Amino acid sequence: MPAADLLSSQGLRLDGRRPNELRRIRCKLGVFTQPDGSAYLEQGNTKVLAAVYGPHQASKSKMSTEAVVVNCQYSMATFSTGERKNRPRGDRKSQEMSMHLRQALTAAIKTEMYPRSQIDIYIEVLQADGGTYCASVNAASLALIDAGIPLRAYVTACSASLGRRSATHEPLVDVSHIEEAADGVCLTVASLPSTGSIALLEMSNRLHMDHFNIVLTRAMQGCRDIEVILDGAVRQHLAEGWTKQDVITI
Amino acid sequence: MSEVYKLIHPVKHFNDYISIKTRLDGRNFDEHRNIKLNVNSIKTADASAVVKCGNTTVVCGIKLELAVPKAEEPDLGFLITNVELPALCSSKYRPGPPSDYAQVINNIVSEIIKNSKCIDLKDLCIVPDKLAWVVYCDMVCIDHDGSLVDACIIALIASFKTLLLPSVNYDTETEEIKVETNERINLKIHGLPVATSFAVYEHFQSHIILLTDPTNYEEEMCGGNGSNLIISYNKGLLCGIQKLGGGSLSTENNEEAIRLAEQHTIAVEKVINACLEGKGTNK
Numbered sequence: 001m002p003a004a005d006l007l008s009s010q011g012l013r014l015d016g017r018r019p020n021e022l023r024r025i026r027c028k029l030g031v032f033t034q035p036d037g038s039a040y041l042e043q044g045n046t047k048v049l050a051a052v053y054g055p056h057q058a059s060k061s062k063m064s065t066e067a068v069v070v071n072c073q074y075s076m077a078t079f080s081t082g083e084r085k086n087r088p089r090g091d092r093k094s095q096e097m098s099m100h101l102r103q104a105l106t107a108a109i110k111t112e113m114y115p116r117s118q119i120d121i122y123i124e125v126l127q128a129d130g131g132t133y134c135a136s137v138n139a140a141s142l143a144l145i146d147a148g149i150p151l152r153a154y155v156t157a158c159s160a161s162l163g164r165r166s167a168t169h170e171p172l173v174d175v176s177h178i179e180e181a182a183d184g185v186c187l188t189v190a191s192l193p194s195t196g197s198i199a200l201l202e203m204s205n206r207l208h209m210d211h212f213n214i215v216l217t218r219a220m221q222g223c224r225d226i227e228v229i230l231d232g233a234v235r236q237h238l239a240e241g242w243t244k245q246d247v248i249t250i
Numbered sequence: 251m252s253e254v255y256k257l258i259h260p261v262k263h264f265n266d267y268i269s270i271k272t273r274l275d276g277r278n279f280d281e282h283r284n285i286k287l288n289v290n291s292i293k294t295a296d297a298s299a300v301v302k303c304g305n306t307t308v309v310c311g312i313k314l315e316l317a318v319p320k321a322e323e324p325d326l327g328f329l330i331t332n333v334e335l336p337a338l339c340s341s342k343y344r345p346g347p348p349s350d351y352a353q354v355i356n357n358i359v360s361e362i363i364k365n366s367k368c369i370d371l372k373d374l375c376i377v378p379d380k381l382a383w384v385v386y387c388d389m390v391c392i393d394h395d396g397s398l399v400d401a402c403i404i405a406l407i408a409s410f411k412t413l414l415l416p417s418v419n420y421d422t423e424t425e426e427i428k429v430e431t432n433e434r435i436n437l438k439i440h441g442l443p444v445a446t447s448f449a450v451y452e453h454f455q456s457h458i459i460l461l462t463d464p465t466n467y468e469e470e471m472c473g474g475n476g477s478n479l480i481i482s483y484n485k486g487l488l489c490g491i492q493k494l495g496g497g498s499l500s501t502e503n504n505e506e507a508i509r510l511a512e513q514h515t516i517a518v519e520k521v522i523n524a525c526l527e528g529k530g531t532n533k
């Protein structure tokens with residue numbers, strides 16, 4: 001049900017944004033030297049690192065002869081949340097997030113190109129302020145591009161909620177932590193915007209069927225907007241030159 | 251071409267550089283890498299710092315909690331350090347429980363901090379036997395390119411210097427705890443511990459070479475267990491020497507290492523102080 005306090009009478013949200021305004025996204029590719037591909041992404045106050053290793057030889061137990069095995073690990077730093085998080089990874093939420101990430105990214109990677117191999121994607125959340133799944137997918141997408149792994153399309157994720165102002169219902173894009181905690185509905189979509197297909201869709205709380213379409217459309221539009229931002233970052237990174245490294249091998 | 255040579259003849263490739271008294275990145279044997287430091291980057295942590303020594307990147311976050319002091323030490327608070335080497339920092343580490351190397355680094359860092367006596371646990375006690383601060387220091391390495399302990403200690407000390415403890419009012423009768431997050435006092439730090447890592451290389455079975463601030467490649471060529479020699483100083487007092495594998499050291503090498511560590515300490519102190527004045531700069 002749309003919570004009445006998500007949208008003020010002036011049409012502003014709890015953090016001062018307009019309903020169709022994304023949080024500021026800053027991203028950088030090729031930030032680390034050890035992984036094959038890496039990216040750092042900030043979405044508002046949520047800060048996420050992504051590192052990609054691969055494709056490399058798969059472990060015997062996981063090997064597949066038809067396609068590459070995508071292995072994701074989602075980890076939150078102990079200082080990333082308001083309360084100290086005792087287990088960075090291995091708890092149920094992290095395992096569920098890792099699985100969702102794997103599902104979204106497997107849809108984007110051209111898996112048939114590397115049979116008997118494995119691609120490892122590691123996500124580290126340094127600061128969590130809502131939308132960590134979306135930021136993780138976006139960062140992983142950039143890291144995969146930096147690693148040179150062939151993708152079918154960009155995969156981006158965006159969340160949307162529903163706010164109520166007087167009699168009208170307005171969809172809100174890019175849900176932050178306070179809005180998540182304020183008991184509103186939160187629809188998360190991971191999609192390949194250029195093909196228009198949805199890789200993953202997840203919803204929490206309740207939403208009336210009459211309003212479902214506008215919230216989904218808003219989230220899909222958010223995905224397309226994020227793709228434009230990520231694409232701009234990739235092009236700029238390539239224009240600047242290769243990954244910046246302090247070590248110069250002679 | 252040099253990449254292929256590096257793969258086929260790794261020892262010869264390394265020896266060729268050492269013979270002409272230089273290293274792969276063009277540094278001298280006693281030169282250390284550029285240090286970039288930034289504080290207060292993580293808003294959810296009570297204090298944080300990000301440090302880059304060359305390519306080695308460590309993020310340190312400090313979280314504060316309240317607890318009851320131990321019965322046998324009623325006037326001491328708690329300081330818990332933890333170093334994490336996640337799989338994303340290097341291809342050597344697989345996801346799962348902390349590797350042996352991570353546990354060793356953890357131990358080394360906590361020993362250095364404990365021996366340097368830079369934090370007096372008595373300062374962390376609010377009401378003896380009733381209430382004390384627990385300072386959780388978590389260092390996450392996000393890019394491992396050698397000299398891990400150096401970077402961890404710098405990040406940790408920079409975070410300590412920016413840590414502000416909220417004032418706590420404890421009513422002894424009602425046992426009510428009131429934390430005033432607006433009034434904060436600086437944590438008192440005694441000195442400024444700095445660690446210096448070396449790789450000890452045995453050049454042609456006789457000549458011992460000391461490489462200051464080794465990169466991952468140099469550490470691997472000198473035994474593969476990380477830095478071979480770690481020397482820690484706190485304001486002129488030696489607070490830790492650890493030697494792990496690598497070539498054997500003579501007394502002259504030892505003295506030279508101690509001298510280099512002293513110089514490095516002064517340089518790091520300058521960086522940290524410059525950063526805290528300008529709140530974010532690089533060397």
